[in-house]
Every structure is written in C-alpha cells, then in structure tokens.
Amino acid sequence: MSGGDGNSALGHRAFSRSPSHFTDRITADGRDGWPVAAGRYRLVVSRACPWAGRAVISRRLLGLEDALSLAVTDPIQDDRSWRFTLDPDGRDPVLGIRYLSEAYDRRETGFPGGVSVPAVVDVPSGQLVTNDYQRLTLDLATEWTALHREGAPDLYPARHRDEIDVVTAEVYEDVNNGVYRAGFAHEQQQYEEACAGVFRRLELLAGRLAGQRYLVGDTITEADIRLFTTLVRFDAVYHGHFKCNRFKLAENPVLWAYARDLYQTPGFGDTVDFDHIKRHYYQVHTGINPTRIVPLGPDLAGWLTPHHREELGGRPFGDGTPPGPVPAAEEVPAAGRP
Numbered sequence: 001m002s003g004g005d006g007n008s009a010l011g012h013r014a015f016s017r018s019p020s021h022f023t024d025r026i027t028a029d030g031r032d033g034w035p036v037a038a039g040r041y042r043l044v045v046s047r048a049c050p051w052a053g054r055a056v057i058s059r060r061l062l063g064l065e066d067a068l069s070l071a072v073t074d075p076i077q078d079d080r081s082w083r084f085t086l087d088p089d090g091r092d093p094v095l096g097i098r099y100l101s102e103a104y105d106r107r108e109t110g111f112p113g114g115v116s117v118p119a120v121v122d123v124p125s126g127q128l129v130t131n132d133y134q135r136l137t138l139d140l141a142t143e144w145t146a147l148h149r150e151g152a153p154d155l156y157p158a159r160h161r162d163e164i165d166v167v168t169a170e171v172y173e174d175v176n177n178g179v180y181r182a183g184f185a186h187e188q189q190q191y192e193e194a195c196a197g198v199f200r201r202l203e204l205l206a207g208r209l210a211g212q213r214y215l216v217g218d219t220i221t222e223a224d225i226r227l228f229t230t231l232v233r234f235d236a237v238y239h240g241h242f243k244c245n246r247f248k249l250a251e252n253p254v255l256w257a258y259a260r261d262l263y264q265t266p267g268f269g270d271t272v273d274f275d276h277i278k279r280h281y282y283q284v285h286t287g288i289n290p291t292r293i294v295p296l297g298p299d300l301a302g303w304l305t306p307h308h309r310e311e312l313g314g315r316p317f318g319d320g321t322p323p324g325p326v327p328a329a330e331e332v333p334a335a336g337r338p
Contacts, residue, residue: 020132021113022104026120027143034122034129036144038067041129042094044103044119046082047273047332048075048280050176050229051133052118057225058137060323061267063149068140069094070330073117075273075280081115095126103128134172137222151321153220160216167215167223174201176230183242183288191243199246206254213261213314220316224262231259232272235298237281241289250302260302261309266322273336274300300338 026034026041034041043059045052059068071092073082082100084092091098103121104111107128118136120129130136141155156164178198185191205227208215215223230238234249250256263269282294316322326332 020116020130020134021111022107022128022130023132023135024130025132025135025139025143026129027139028146036147038147039069040123042069042071042092042121042123044071044073044082044092044100044117044121046073046075046117046280047271047276047336049117050233051116053229053232053271054133054137054225055118055140056271057228057267058140058155058222060271060326061155061220061317062140062144062152063323064140064144064147065327065330067144067147068120069123071095072330073100075276075284077280077284082117094123095121097126102126137225141222149323151317153317153320155220155225156222157217157219157318160221163216164221164223168226170201171205171223171227171230174198175205176226179230179234179238179242179244182244183238183285195244195246198244202252202255206252209258210254211312213258213309213312218314219318220262220265228259228262228268231255232263232269233277233281236274236278240295241281241285248298250298256302257307257309260305260307263303264307265316269303270326270332273332274338275333275336277336303338 024032024034026032026036028036030036043055045056047053047056056070059065059070071084071094072086074085077083080099080101084090084098084100087093095103097103099115100117100119101115103119103126104115106126116131116133118133119131120136121127122129138156174197178194178201181194182191182198185194205215212218214220215227231249234244238244239248249259263272278294282289283292286292
C-alpha cells in the first residue's frame with residue numbers, strides 16, 4: 001500500500017495501482033545479489049495494509065520470526081508516508097530511521113511509485129531490497145525453506161500452483177484491488193463496474209467454498225491468505241468507506257464462516273489489528289472521508305463465534321503443525337482485537 005501526500009486526491013481522479021518498482025528477489029542461491037540469510041533483512045509493514053498483511057501472516061505461519069525481523073509502522077501517515085512513530089524516539093530500533101522512505105532513498109533517489117509496504121530492507125546497508133508484494137510471500141514459502149520452522153505448512157505446493165495462480169489472479173483483480181477501484185472511483189460508472197465486479201467474484205467464491213474448507217486443495221495455501229486479508233477488512237472499512245455495500249461479509253453465511261475459520265486459525269487473526277485498520281483508512285483517506293471521523297462499529301465479537309467449517313474436513317496445516325505463540329513484542333494490542 002503506497003502512501004504520501006496524495007491522499008486528499010483520492011476519489012477525485014482515476015485510481016491506478018502502481019506496479020512494484022523494486023522487484024529484486026531474496027533467494028536461496030542469491031541470484032539477484034540478495035541471498036536468504038537469518039537476521040540480515042527486516043520486514044517493514046503496516047498492520048492496516050492488506051498487502052503487508054499477507055507477508056505478516058506468511059512469516060508467522062512459516063515460523064520466520066527469528067530469521068526475518070518485523071518493523072510495524074504507524075497506521076497514520078504524514079507527507080513523508082510510512083513512519084516509525086510507534087517506536088521510542090520515533091525511530092526504528094534496528095534500522096535507525098524515522099521514515100521508510102529513507103531506506104528507499106538509500107537504494108535509489110527519485111524512485112517512481114511512492115513508498116509502499118510491505119518492504120524488505122537489508123539491515124547492514126539500510127537499503128530497500130524489494131517492495132514486490134506479489135512475489136514476496138511466494139518467495140517466503142519457496143526460497144526461505146531452510147529457515148522455516150519444524151512443521152511449517154507448504155503454502156505454495158507444487159502440485160497445486162497452477163490452480164493457486166489462477167484463483168489468486170481472479171481474487172486480485174476483482175476483490176483485492178476491486179474494492180480500491182470502487183472506493184477511489186471518481187465517476188459513477190467506474191464505481192458501479194468495480195463494485196459489481198467485487199460482489200460477482202465474492203458470490204463465485206462463496207459457491208466454491210460452500211463444499212470445501214479452503215480455496216485450493218484441503219489445506220491452507222497462498223490463495224487463502226490473499227483472500228483473507230481483504231475479507232477481514234470488509235465490514236470494518238470496505239463496506240462503508242469504499243461503498244462496497246451490496247451485502248456485508250457477515251450477511252453471507254459461507255464467506256463469513258470461512259473468514260472466521262481462518263481468523264481463528266493461529267497465524268491469521270493474531271496478526272490483525274482492527275484499530276490500525278480503521279484509523280488508517282478513515283483518517284488518512286481524506287479525499288473520501290474529509291472529516292476523518294472513525295466509526296465505532298462494527299462489533300468485532302462475531303469473529304470469535306463458532307464457524308463449523310471443520311465439518312467440511314480439511315487439514316489446515318497439511319502434514320505440519322500450527323505456529324507457536326505470538327512473540328510478546330509482536331502481540332496486537334487489546335484495542336485492535338475482538
């Protein structure tokens with residue numbers, strides 16, 4: 001999710017998501033000059049951002065907490081975008097910087113596309129390595145295997161990759177990015193087309209999930225992670241703030257049960273901060289919410305209610321095991337949890 005001083009223009013111009021400019025990969029063989037190494041890199045995220053949320057979930061499911069440290073930015077941006085004002089003295093304690101843009105500048109001055117999260121920074125040099133949110137989680141699953149915890153799930157199994165790629169492409173176009181195209185539309189027709197696309201895809205996904213617990217195969221995969229990060233934000237921000245209001249997630253029995261199932265699975269809900277999510281969208285997007293008022297609802301208690309999806313079978317972690325407890329330093333504060 002990019003940020004900067006353009007938030008007041010949202011809703012007044014055509015929305016277009018910038019492609020990732022820094023697409024180097026961190027790989028087992030280091031072919032781009034960035035070899036996988038424990039402790040070398042720092043993952044910078046906002047808990048408000050669905051694209052960053054993917055990386056946080058993947059890192060936790062795979063048990064990479066000790067190998068890849070985590071920096072969490074303030075959900076509220078200023079004109080220099082993502083900032084470390086949640087940390088003592090307003091500096092990231094590992095990188096020593098106040099703004100994520102400093103790591104971008106150390107890599108390239110005058111870079112296009114804005115400052116976005118998730119971002120991986122090389123700790124020794126302080127330079128940005130990648131902001132390629134589409135590739136990052138796939139590489140965590142396939143290139144970082146030597147550092148995975150014992151019992152880590154296979155989130156991108158080779159036998160299902162073609163199907164996962166098809167499903168995630170559809171989810172990205174119509175749901176992940178579709179809610180933004182609806183919310184930031186500046187013409188009625190643009191909004192209606194995007195909103196219709198969101199709900200058309202959600203209904204197709206509900207049909208797919210009515211008879212199977214997960215999107216592809218019988219275990220959690222990358223496809224579920226990518227859909228979850230939009231669904232968990234749906235009623236809190238996309239339904240009202242982005243006007244995606246044909247129905248609430250909680251009004252669709254299949255999708256609501258599916259989302260609750262994932263939320264209650266270790267590695268998913270324990271990474272979600274509803275306080276950060278709501279304050280970011282409603283206070284930063286002044287082009288579509290000029291009052292910056294954050295709504296009190298929805299009631300979050302429903303996320304912890306029984307979902308009964310286990311009746312469909314499935315093995316959440318395949319032949320693996322759930323991740324352990326959240327590291328104390330990474331626990332979501334009480335204000336962000338149901």
